[in-house]
Amino acid sequence: MAWIRHSHRVDPAACVPLAALLVVAMADVCLPDGGSLLDLLIAVPVLAGLRPSSARFVTATGAATLATVGVIGAPMAGDDAVSFTAVIGGVLGTTAMMAVATRRRERSDHAQADLREIADAMRRAVLRPAPNRTGGVRTRVRYLADAAEAGLGGDLYAVMETTYGVRVIVGDVRGKGLGVVEQSADVLGAFRELAHNEPTLTGMALRLDGFLARRDGAEDFVTALLIQIPPGGGAAELVNCGHPPPLLLSLDGCSTFVDALPPAPPLGLLALAGEPCPSGPLPLPSGGGHLLLYTDGVTESRDAAGRFYPLAERAAALVRPDPDDLLDALQTDLQAHAGGHLQDDAVLLVLALDPVPPPRPSGDPPRPRSAHRRTGDWTHEPADGR
Known part of the structure; x- marks a missing residue:
C-alpha cells in the first residue's frame, strides 16, 4: 500500500x-x-x-x-x-x-x-562555511534551525583571516523572514569588505552601524560580537554591540563569560548611546581552550518547565578537546533541553585556541621544520599543514 x-x-x-x-x-x-x-x-x-x-x-x-x-x-x-x-x-x-x-x-x-x-539554500548562500583553520585558530560551527516551518532567522557569522589577524563576527538580525535574510547578507558582505580595510574593531562597528542606519528600515538593528585575534599570540580584542557575551572554556572544565565591557546598543542604534561601542581585551587561555560564541536562540531556549538553557554550566560539563565533539555534545544537550525543537534559530561557533608555546631562549637553535616533499621543481607542505 x-x-x-x-x-x-x-x-x-x-x-x-x-x-x-x-x-x-x-x-x-x-x-x-x-x-x-x-x-x-x-x-x-x-x-x-x-x-x-x-x-x-x-x-x-x-x-x-x-x-x-x-x-x-x-x-x-x-x-x-x-x-x-x-x-x-x-x-x-x-x-x-x-x-x-x-x-x-x-x-x-x-x-x-x-x-x-x-x-536551507538561502542560509547556505548567505552563511558560507567557516574555514576549519584560520591562522592559529580552529573553527567549528553549527547552525540550528528553529521548529517553525521554513522559518528564516537572521543569525549570522563569519570568520576571516586578514593582515590584522583572525577577525570574527557573530550576530543576530532583529525579526524573521526574507527581510532579515537580505539584511543578514548585506551585513556579512559589509563585514567581509571592512575586515580587510578597517584597522580597528571600533571603526568596523561604527561603519557597520552607519551602513545599517542608512538602510530603508529605520528600526533595523543587529546585535553583534566583533573579535580580533592577532597573529603571533598577541592580545585579542573584543567589541560587543548588544550581543550575549562570549563564553571562555578551559579544558579543565571551567567556564567564564567575557562580559567586562560596559553595555552598548546594537549596530544600527549606536546613535542612541552617543558614543561608539567600546573595545576591550579578550582573555585567551595560554594552555589552550575554546571560545564559544552563540546567539540568543541558545540561551533563551526553554524546557517544558520554562527554564532557560544553562549554557555556561552545560558547556563546562561537556567540554572536549576536539571542537567537533564539543559542538555535537552541546547540540544534543540543547535539543534535549528544548524537547527536540528549538523556538528560534541558533548559532554555536567554537574558536579552538591552540596552546601558546613558551618563549624560546635566544641561544637555542631554531626548531627544525617539517620535511618537505619535492615533486619536480615544486616544494609542497603536507596537506594538513603539520
Whole structure:
C-alpha cells in the first residue's frame, strides 16, 4: 500500500482504522437477530484520515469498509434497503471527504518541504562555511534551525583571516523572514569588505552601524560580537554591540563569560548611546581552550518547565578537546533541553585556541621544520599543514 511504500517504518496508528473495522464487523456478527452495528462503519474512513496518511490509504480503507458492509449487510439489503443504502452512502461520503482533505494536507506538506529546502539554500548562500583553520585558530560551527516551518532567522557569522589577524563576527538580525535574510547578507558582505580595510574593531562597528542606519528600515538593528585575534599570540580584542557575551572554556572544565565591557546598543542604534561601542581585551587561555560564541536562540531556549538553557554550566560539563565533539555534545544537550525543537534559530561557533608555546631562549637553535616533499621543481607542505 502507498502508506507503506513511502514510509521507512510502519506507523502503528495505521492499524487503528483496520482494527476498528474488524471490531465492528465481529460485534455485528455476534449480535442477535434484528440488531446491527453497521452504522458505526461510517466512521472508519474518518479514522484513516485523522493520522498523517496518504489519500490512497484513506481510499483503500473506504473500499475495505464498503466490502465489509456488502458482505455483512447483505441480509439488511433485502429487509431494510433504506438503512443499507444510507450506510453505503455514508461510507462513500466520509471516504470522499477525508480523501480530499488528506490530499490537500499532502500538498501543504510538500509545499512546506519545498519552503524548507529554499530556506536551507538561502542560509547556505548567505552563511558560507567557516574555514576549519584560520591562522592559529580552529573553527567549528553549527547552525540550528528553529521548529517553525521554513522559518528564516537572521543569525549570522563569519570568520576571516586578514593582515590584522583572525577577525570574527557573530550576530543576530532583529525579526524573521526574507527581510532579515537580505539584511543578514548585506551585513556579512559589509563585514567581509571592512575586515580587510578597517584597522580597528571600533571603526568596523561604527561603519557597520552607519551602513545599517542608512538602510530603508529605520528600526533595523543587529546585535553583534566583533573579535580580533592577532597573529603571533598577541592580545585579542573584543567589541560587543548588544550581543550575549562570549563564553571562555578551559579544558579543565571551567567556564567564564567575557562580559567586562560596559553595555552598548546594537549596530544600527549606536546613535542612541552617543558614543561608539567600546573595545576591550579578550582573555585567551595560554594552555589552550575554546571560545564559544552563540546567539540568543541558545540561551533563551526553554524546557517544558520554562527554564532557560544553562549554557555556561552545560558547556563546562561537556567540554572536549576536539571542537567537533564539543559542538555535537552541546547540540544534543540543547535539543534535549528544548524537547527536540528549538523556538528560534541558533548559532554555536567554537574558536579552538591552540596552546601558546613558551618563549624560546635566544641561544637555542631554531626548531627544525617539517620535511618537505619535492615533486619536480615544486616544494609542497603536507596537506594538513603539520
